[in-house]
Amino acid sequence: MDTKYIFVTGGVVSSLGKGIISSSLACLLKARGLRVTIQKFDPYINIDPGTLNPYEHGECYVTEDGHEADLDLGHYERFTNVHTSRANNVTTGRIYQSVIDKERRGDYLGKTVQIVPHITDEIKRRVKYLGNTGNYDYIITEIGGTVGDIESLPFLEAVRQLRWELGSNSLCVHLTYVPYIAAAKELKTKPTQHSVKALQEVGIQPDILVLRTEKEISPEMRRKIALFCNVAQDSVVQSIDVNSIYKVPLMMHAQHLDEIVLRKTCMPVEGEPQMAPWLAFIDKLEHAEKTVKIGLVGKYVELQDAYKSINEALFHAATYADRKLELVYVHSEKLTEGNVSEKLGDMDGVIIAPGFGQRGIDGKFVALKWCRENDVPTFGICLGMQCMVIEFARNVLGLEDANSTEMNPHTPENVIDLMEEQKNISNMGGTMRLGAYDCRLRAGSKAAEAYGKEFIRERHRHRFEFNNDYRDRFEAAGMACVGENPDAQLVEVVEMPSKRWYIGTQYHPEYSSTVLSPSPIFASFIEAAIDYHDEKATK
Ligand code: GLN
Numbered sequence: 282m283d284t285k286y287i288f289v290t291g292g293v294v295s296s297l298g299k300g301i302i303s304s305s306l307a308c309l310l311k312a313r314g315l316r317v318t319i320q321k322f323d324p325y326i327n328i329d330p331g332t333l334n335p336y337e338h339g340e341c342y343v344t345e346d347g348h349e350a351d352l353d354l355g356h357y358e359r360f361t362n363v364h365t366s367r368a369n370n371v372t373t374g375r376i377y378q379s380v381i382d383k384e385r386r387g388d389y390l391g392k393t394v395q396i397v398p399h400i401t402d403e404i405k406r407r408v409k410y411l412g413n414t415g416n417y418d419y420i421i422t423e424i425g426g427t428v429g430d431i432e433s434l435p436f437l438e439a440v441r442q443l444r445w446e447l448g449s450n451s452l453c454v455h456l457t458y459v460p461y462i463a464a465a466k467e468l469k470t471k472p473t474q475h476s477v478k479a480l481q482e483v484g485i486q487p488d489i490l491v492l493r494t495e496k497e498i499s500p501e502m503r504r505k506i507a508l509f510c511n512v513a514q515d516s517v518v519q520s521i522d523v524n525s526i527y528k529v530p531l532m533m534h535a536q537h538l539d540e541i542v543l544r545k546t547c548m549p550v551e552g553e554p555q556m557a558p559w560l561a562f563i564d565k566l567e568h569a570e571k572t573v574k575i576g577l578v579g580k581y582v583e584l585q586d587a588y589k590s591i592n593e594a595l596f597h598a599a600t601y602a603d604r605k606l607e608l609v610y611v612h613s614e615k616l617t618e619g620n621v622s623e624k625l626g627d628m629d630g631v632i633i634a635p636g637f638g639q640r641g642i643d644g645k646f647v648a649l650k651w652c653r654e655n656d657v658p659t660f661g662i663c664l665g666m667q668c669m670v671i672e673f674a675r676n677v678l679g680l681e682d683a684n685s686t687e688m689n690p691h692t693p694e695n696v697i698d699l700m701e702e703q704k705n706i707s708n709m710g711g712t713m714r715l716g717a718y719d720c721r722l723r724a725g726s727k728a729a730e731a732y733g734k735e736f737i738r739e740r741h742r743h744r745f746e747f748n749n750d751y752r753d754r755f756e757a758a759g760m761a762c763v764g765e766n767p768d769a770q771l772v773e774v775v776e777m778p779s780k781r782w783y784i785g786t787q788y789h790p791e792y793s794s795t796v797l798s799p800s801p802i803f804a805s806f807i808e809a810a811i812d813y814h815d816e817k818a819t820k
Contacts (some may be wrong), residue, residue, distance in 0.1 A: 284412035285546045286451040287421045288440045290487070292428040292476025293458040297493045298529075300353035302456055302520060303423045304360035305530040309539035311361050312554030315418040318411055319357040320369040321350075322404070323425035324432035328374040331713075339586025343742045343792050344369070347716025353423065355590050355792065359597075360530065362797045371407045373432060379403055396435050404439035419546075428455075428479045441484040449547050455480060455487035456520070459494040459502075468496055470506050477510040488545055489516045489538070497521065516541055525566060527796060530559065562796050566600045573604040573810050576625050578648045578665075579634030580641030582610035588634055591662065594794035595632070598807040601799055613644030621651045629817075630658040630782075630810030633665030635742075635789065639688050646672045658782035658809040660802075663743050666785025667697045670747055670775060673760045678751075687745050698748045700771075714741045718766055720773040720788070726763035728774045728784055731805030737764075739773075739788035747772035747787065782809035 287306070291299045300321070307317045327333060330341050331349030342355040348367035357365055380403050384394050412420045424440065426433045444451050457473040473492060480487060490512050492498055498519045507514040518536045523529065533539070534554065543550045575595055581587035592608060599606035611624050613634075625631055631652050633645050645665065649672040652659040661669040667685055674683030674696045685697035700714075717738045722729035729735055749770060752762055764774025764786070777783040786802065794800035 282418060282548075283450045284415075284417060285419045285548070286408065286412065286443065286447055287419060287542065287546075288444075288451065288453045289421060289423045289456065290428055290437070290440070290453060290480065290485070291424075291426070291456045292479065293472045295427050297456050297458055298520065298526075299423050299425075299456050300356045301360075301526050301529050302454070302491050302533070303353075303421050304356045305533045306454070306538060306542065307357065307363075307419070307421055308360040308530040308559070309534055309554050309556075310419050310542070311363070312556050312559070313539065313543075313552070314555075316416060317361060317419045317421065318363060318365065318369065318417050319354075319361070319421040319423065320365075320371070320408075320411060321353050321357075321423045321425060322408070322436055323351055323370070323372045324430065324436060325372055325425075326374045326377070327372060328378060329370070329372060335581050335584055335587040339584065340589040341742070342590065343715060343740045343789065345717045345740065347740075349715065349742070351425070352586060352589050355593070356526075358793075359593055359795045360527075362795045368407075368411055371404075373435075376400060376403050376407070376435075397438060400435050401439045401442060404436055405443055408439065408443060428476055428483075434483070437480075437483045437485060444485065449545070452488040452542065452545050453480075453485055454489045454491060454542075456491045456493060459492045459498060459519075461494070461496050468494060468498060468502060470502060470509070473506055474509045477512075481511075486511060488512065489518065489541060491518050491520050491538075493520045495522050516545075525563075527559075527566065528563060531556070531563065558797055562600060565603055569600065569603050569605045571604055572607045573599050573602070573807060573814060574607040574609065574627065574629045575599075575807075575810060576609045576611045576628040576631045576648075577634055578611045578613050578616065578625075578631060578645055580613050580636060580644075581634075582612045590789070590791035590794070591632065591634065594791040594800050594803045595807070597794050597796060597799035598803040601804065602807050602811060604807070604811060611648070613641035613648070616644030616647045618647055621647050622655075625651060625657070628657065629814040630660065630806060632806075633659065633661040633668055633785075635663035635665060637664070637687075642668065642688060646675070650676055653777070653780070653783060656781050656783075658806060658813050659780075659784075660782075660806045661785035662791065663741075663787060663789055666775060666787050667745060667747075669783075669785040670696050670755070670760070673755065673758075674751070677758050677760070678754055685745050694751075696748050696751050697745045699744060700746055700769075713744050714746075716740055718773075718788070719768065720764045721767050722774065723761070723763040726761065726774075727776050727778070727782065727805070728763050728786075728802065732801045739786070739790050740792045741788045743787065747775070781813060782806060 289303045310317045340352045342350045346366045350370040354365045457476045503517040645668040674680045680694040683694040684692035762772045775785045790800045
């Protein structure tokens with residue numbers, strides 16, 4: 282069969298959840314046995330979101346092949362259980378970079394290089410890149426931004442051309458917002474009409490409309506929208522607010538979104554998607570009564586999206602353990618010796634977040650010392666693991682000045698340091714250890730027990746490493762280096778065997794936790810937190 286291309290655009294306002302709709306559709310098509318991938322085209326000029334700070338763009342997600350990606354790729358993986366790659370995330374910056382590189386090489390043979398056709402051709406080439414591998418039946422392309430943005434125009438022009446070329450092998454799903462005006466007690470369709478008009482003005486007729494709404498949209502209102510927007514009535518679908526994003530695929534299926542897509546792309550509509558494992562997860566989510574309370578110590582507590590993958594990985598683990606997740610953000614800059622027991626006192630487990638730079642670091646040390654001394658299940662991720670190492674060096678090994686050279690380049694006790702080969706790199710983009718690396722876990726360690734195996738692969742995003750010169754001293758004093766990269770002997774996991782659950786990972790296990798394949802180490806952490814909770818309750 283020909284590869285089918287689905288474009289997902291958005292209108293009216295941003296943050297409507299194009300990523301969740303794209304992921305939900307992919308989830309349903311995949312459950313019908315089709316091979317699906319989702320890609321995100323972002324109109325900003327950064328080459329990738331790696332250099333964006335979380336205030337700008339939430340978490341930076343990392344793919345297996347080491348691409349620093351938009352956080353929507355995390356949703357794609359969590360919903361489809363399919364790995365994404367560098368090719369699944371393209372920005373205006375990357376498009377321009379390759380066009381300019383070609384121009385400098387003389388590939389355009391003296392022609393004037395223009396947005397149309399050169400930029401649009403490059404966009405089209407990249408849209409079709411994964412389709413041309415023959416590995417997928419459906420390629421879903423989410424266009425970032427909102428219709429009407431200046432930056433989106435070349436992408437929409439490319440979509441217009443592709444729709445023309447691909448005919449019934451393509452379609453456009455447009456997501457809009459139907460606001461509820463409380464004073465008038467009415468839902469309003471006008472913004473949707475305007476947004477579709479804006480799309481039509483650039484030559485794109487949407488085939489399916491998904492309407493984000495807080496209240497039920499009546500059949501009558503759907504008829505009206507269908508009529509004004511040239512869309513079939515059964516192709517006007519609502520996306521009403523729900524308490525979990527993981528219910529959206531079911532909600533879309535109840536309105537036959539998957540069937541409409543199959544029909545419109547000339548595919549047979551047979552049977553039902555195999556959603557049994559997904560439904561089992563939703564069932565657990567609906568029926569969990571008890572709670573597990575986790576404190577996340579980090580410096581971006583006011584940002585919903587800064588620790589997105591950690592939230593989701595914790596949520597997967599808690600749900601499978603039949604618990605509701607109560608996640609408490611603890612601001613690392615506000616933690617002191619004086620308030621730590623009050624702030625962390627009733628947590629069942631504590632996560633020390635990843636991060637960069639000095640800000641908030643002292644609070645992480647305070648939290649770690651308290652957790653270690655009180656034997657609270659504690660999970661340090663990336664910078665969190667590095668802080669575990671530093672805190673242990675300072676307070677157990679007695680190396681008062683122990684630090685990471687990231688925080689103090691002249692520290693006499695560089696327990697966390699750069700790898701030799703990185704020392705001369707100054708360009709900030711792409712100098713990190715990124716993507717999936719092998720790790721061998723020590724037999725009998727808690728980490729090996731959590732994974733149920735000794736060889737694992739997890740994703741990384743960091744520059745600094747545990748300094749192996751100190752390894753023996755740590756081992757002797759009770760912090761074991763139980764995970765190691767077999768090729769470079771880099772320490773990937775530390776743990777304190779004497780504690781309930783005190784583990785730090787240099788990698789980010791949260792990136793690979795999906796609904797159908799939750800992270801084993803998060804599961805183990807949540808189990809330890811539940812045990813600790815029960816133990817406290819019986820005291
Ligand atoms: N700042 C640390 C490093 O670069 C940790 C990075 C992280 O937590 N992702 O090594």
